[in-house]
Amino acid sequence: xxxxxxxxxxxxxxxxxxxxxxxxxxxxxxxxxxxxKAIADPTRVRLMSMLLAAPDGEACGCDLxxxxxxxxxxxxxxxxxxxKAGLVTRERRGMNVWYSPDRSALSAxxxxxxxxxx
Amino acid sequence: xxxxxxxxxxxxxxxxxxxxxxxxxxxxxxxxxxxxKAIADPTRVRLMSMLLAAPDGEACGCDLxxxxxxxxxxxxxxxxxxxKAGLVTRERRGMNVWYSPDRSALSAxxxxxxxxxx
DNA sequence: CTGCTTCTTAGACAGATGTCTAAGACCTCC
DNA sequence: GGAGGTCTTAGACATCTGTCTAAGAAGCAG
Numbered sequence: 001x002x003x004x005x006x007x008x009x010x011x012x013x014x015x016x017x018x019x020x021x022x023x024x025x026x027x028x029x030x031x032x033x034x035x036x037k038a039i040a041d042p043t044r045v046r047l048m049s050m051l052l053a054a055p056d057g058e059a060c061g062c063d064l065x066x067x068x069x070x071x072x073x074x075x076x077x078x079x080x081x082x083x084k085a086g087l088v089t090r091e092r093r094g095m096n097v098w099y100s101p102d103r104s105a106l107s108a109x110x111x112x113x114x115x116x117x118x
Numbered sequence: 119x120x121x122x123x124x125x126x127x128x129x130x131x132x133x134x135x136x137x138x139x140x141x142x143x144x145x146x147x148x149x150x151x152x153x154x155k156a157i158a159d160p161t162r163v164r165l166m167s168m169l170l171a172a173p174d175g176e177a178c179g180c181d182l183x184x185x186x187x188x189x190x191x192x193x194x195x196x197x198x199x200x201x202k203a204g205l206v207t208r209e210r211r212g213m214n215v216w217y218s219p220d221r222s223a224l225s226a227x228x229x230x231x232x233x234x235x236x
Numbered sequence: 237c238t239g240c241t242t243c244t245t246a247g248a249c250a251g252a253t254g255t256c257t258a259a260g261a262c263c264t265c266c
Numbered sequence: 267g268g269a270g271g272t273c274t275t276a277g278a279c280a281t282c283t284g285t286c287t288a289a290g291a292a293g294c295a296g
Contacts, residue, residue, distance in 0.1 A: 023185065024167035026160065033160040039231070040154035041284080042147040049142035052233050061243060067141070074285055076244055095242055095293050103233045110228050113157065115170050115221045159254080179273060192255055194274055213263050213272055 020115045035109050038085030043068055044078050051088060051101040060096040136235045153227050156203030161186055162196050169206060169219040178214040 024032070039045060046068055051059055065075040079099055082088045086105045091098050111117050142150070157163060164186055169177055183193040197217055200206045204223045209216050229235050 019163070019167040020170045022167070022171045024164050026164065029163040029167070030160040033158055033163045036154055036158035036163075040151055040158035042144065042151040043284085045137065045147040045151050045154075046142050046144065049137040049140070049147070052137055053140045062241085065243095070284095071286065072243065073245085073287080077284080080244080092243090092292080097243060101233065106231070106233050110232050113163075113166075113224070114228050115219070115224050155253095161254085180271085183273095188254095189256065190273065191257080191275085195254080198274080210262080210273090215273060 019113050020117070032109070032112055035085050035087075036113070038081050038087055041078070041081075043070065043074075044082055047075070047078055048082065048087065048101060048106075051099055052103070058098045058100040060098050062096055064099070136230050136232060150227070150230055153203050153205070154231070156199050156205060159196070159199075161188065161193075162200055165193070165196055166200065166205065166219060166224075169217055170221070176216045176218040178216050180214060182217070 019032075039048060047064060050064060050067060051057075061072065061075060061079065064079070065072045068075060070078075079088065079090070082099075083090055086102060087109075088099050088101055091100075137150070157166060165182060168182060168185060169175075179190065179193060179197065182197070183190045186193060188196075197206065197208070200217075201208055204220060205227075206217050206219050209218070
């Protein structure tokens, strides 16, 4: 998969799960897989859970890096992956960069692979 | 992960608090990530969707391999990954091996990642 | 302007991953 | 038993990935 994340709106209204609706086509499966890859990493699962559990619905890198026990650069890389997948948003405020989870994007991804949806 | 591959049993049913319930601990996140990695591949997403959409809830390798356009060996490898993650079951009947999706395992995995769950 | 903190980018490197071919294992039918 | 189909395993190989260090970019406080 030497391919960058395609810019496609996964947060849109998907009401049925393609995964259970029939044999999924290749490009469709690729998009789903690329987004799944974005969370399919222990560090990124932790980062995502921290963001989802954050009091104000956001957290800055300065808090996240020590929390996962990795370098600033490595954490920035992971957050960049989540950003590219549309699972988080980022906003610079002063010296810090604040990350927020995109709950609807995550929900949409989940719905796509849910065998019980619809 | 600079260290060697951690040995974690991923075969059993996943059972841990959802990603939104609080900062997820490292071993917990690892288990979730390993299972997600199992589906985070375009070929395996397609295989999973074919199994979920199969008329009798199962399909044999001889049908799946040509359907995804890859070698028997490669498809066997992918199905092996899904098997190790507990997302499918396999049963030899005569000359063929029949694979069935484990819907509850997939649902359980989804529930852990669902930000709206609990 | 000069430091100091925070974050991103670039480069490097070990380890993991997806794919293939080749060979073995399992099964059926003649 | 032998021929042939189906599936897994082993080995090889190119690519991808997660991590680090080092260096740049952005911003605040003296």
